[in-house]
Amino acid sequence: MVNLRAEGAGLPTHEVVYRQVRDMILFGELEPGQPVTIQGLVEGLGAGMTPVREALRRLIAEGALVFQGNRRITVPVLDAAAVEELTLARVALEPQLARRAALRCDDAAVALLTATDTRLDAAIAKGDVRGYLVENHQFHAELNAVAGAPILTDLVEGLWLRFGPSLRVVCGQFGTRNLPDQHKAILAALARRDPEGAAAAMQADVAQGMTQIAAGLS
Numbered sequence: 001m002v003n004l005r006a007e008g009a010g011l012p013t014h015e016v017v018y019r020q021v022r023d024m025i026l027f028g029e030l031e032p033g034q035p036v037t038i039q040g041l042v043e044g045l046g047a048g049m050t051p052v053r054e055a056l057r058r059l060i061a062e063g064a065l066v067f068q069g070n071r072r073i074t075v076p077v078l079d080a081a082a083v084e085e086l087t088l089a090r091v092a093l094e095p096q097l098a099r100r101a102a103l104r105c106d107d108a109a110v111a112l113l114t115a116t117d118t119r120l121d122a123a124i125a126k127g128d129v130r131g132y133l134v135e136n137h138q139f140h141a142e143l144n145a146v147a148g149a150p151i152l153t154d155l156v157e158g159l160w161l162r163f164g165p166s167l168r169v170v171c172g173q174f175g176t177r178n179l180p181d182q183h184k185a186i187l188a189a190l191a192r193r194d195p196e197g198a199a200a201a202m203q204a205d206v207a208q209g210m211t212q213i214a215a216g217l218s
Contacts, residue, residue, distance in 0.1 A: 013047065013048070013051050014050070014051040014054045014055065016047075016051075017041075017045060017047045017051040017052055017054070017055045018051075018054065018055040018058055018059070020045055020055075021041060021045075021052075021055045021056070021059060022055075022059065022064065022161065025059065025064050025065070025075060025161055025164055025165060026133075026137060026160060026161055026164040027130055027133045027134060027137070027164060027168065028129075028130075028133060028164055028165045028166075028167065028168020028169065028171075029168075030075045030165060031075060031165055031168070031169065032075050032076065032077040032078065032165045032166055032169060033074060033075060033077045034074060034075045035072060035073065035074050036056065036065060036073045036074060036075065037073070038052050038053060038056065041055075041056075056073060059161075060073065062158050062161060063076070063158060063161070063162055064076075064158075064161035064162065075165050076162065076165075078162070078163065078166045078213070078217060079217075080214065080217070080218070082162075083163075083166075083210060083213055083214045083217065084214075086159055086162060086163050086210065087206070087207070087210040087214075089155075089159055090156070090159055090206045090210065091203055091206055091207065093152055093155055093156050093159075094140070094156055094202050094203075094205075094206050095198075095199035095200070095202045095203045095206070096149075096152060096199070097143065097144050097147040097149060097152055097153065097156065097202070098143060098147070098186060098189075098195075098198040098199050098201070098202035099195040099196070099198055099199040100146075100147035100148065100149055100195075101143050101144070101146040101147040101190060101198060102189055102190050102193055102194055102195040102197070102198040102199075103193070103195050104146055104147065104148055105146050105190050105193070109142075109146045109190070110187065110190050110191050112142055113139060113142055113143060113146075113186075113187060113190065114187055116135055116138050116139045116142060117135075117139055117183045117184070117187060119131070119135045120132065120135035120136055120139060120181075120183070123135055129168065129171045129172065132171065133164070133167065133168060133171065136181070137160065137164075139183060140156075140160075141157075143186070143190075144156060163210075163213060166213050166216070166217060167209070167213055169216060169217075170212055170213050170215075170216035170217075173216050174212070174216065180208065181205050181208065181209070182201045182202070182204045182205035182208065183205065185197075185201035185204070185205075186198055186201040186202055186205065188201075189201055
C-alpha cells in the first residue's frame with residue numbers, strides 16, 4: 001500500500017492519486033492493453049474511490065487511458081499509425097523546447113541536466129529499466145522546464161503518457177543498453193548556448209527513440 005502522505009505532502013489527495021496513476025502509465029507499470037479497475041487501484045494505492053475515479057477521468061481525457069464501454073478502462077495499445085503520429089508530434093514540438101532551453105539556460109541548469117544524465121547512464125549500465133525510464137523522463141522534463149513554455153510542455157507531457165507503456169515493453173525486449181540517446185549532444189549544445197544545435201540533437205533523440213518503439217511493436 002502506498003503512503004499517500006509521504007508521496008505528496010501538501011497536495012490534495014486527488015492530485016496525489018492522479019500523479020501516482022500517471023506515473024504507473026508513464027513508466028510502464030501498467031502495460032498496453034491492461035485493464036485498469038477502480039477497485040484494483042483503490043487496493044493498490046490505499047486511496048478512496050472518489051480520488052481514484054477523478055484520476056481515471058483525467059487520464060482518459062488526456063488519452064493516457066481508453067474507456068472501452070461497459071465500464072472497462074484499458075491502457076492504449078499503439079499501432080504503427082499511432083506511433084507515426086506521435087513521432088510527427090514529438091518532432092514538431094520537442095526540438096522547439098530544446099531551442100528555447102538553449103536560449104534560456106545557465107550553468108546551473110546544465111549542471112542539473114548533466115547530473116540527471118549521469119543517473120540515466122548508471123541505470124543503463126545496471127539494466128535498471130524503471131530507473132532508465134524515470135531518469136530519461138526527468139531529463140526531458142527538466143529541459144522543458146528551462147524552456148519556459150508551459151503550453152508546449154503540457155502538450156509534450158500528454159504525448160509521453162501515450163507512448164510510455166510501449167517504451168517499457170521495448171526496454172523489456174531489447175534491454176536498456178540497446179536504447180541509445182542523444183543527451184550528450186543536447187548537453188553540449190546547451191553548454192555552448194547553441195539553440196540550433198540543441199534542436200537538431202533533440203530531433204535526433206526523438207527520432208531514435210520512436211524508431212526503437214516502432215521496431216519493438218512490429
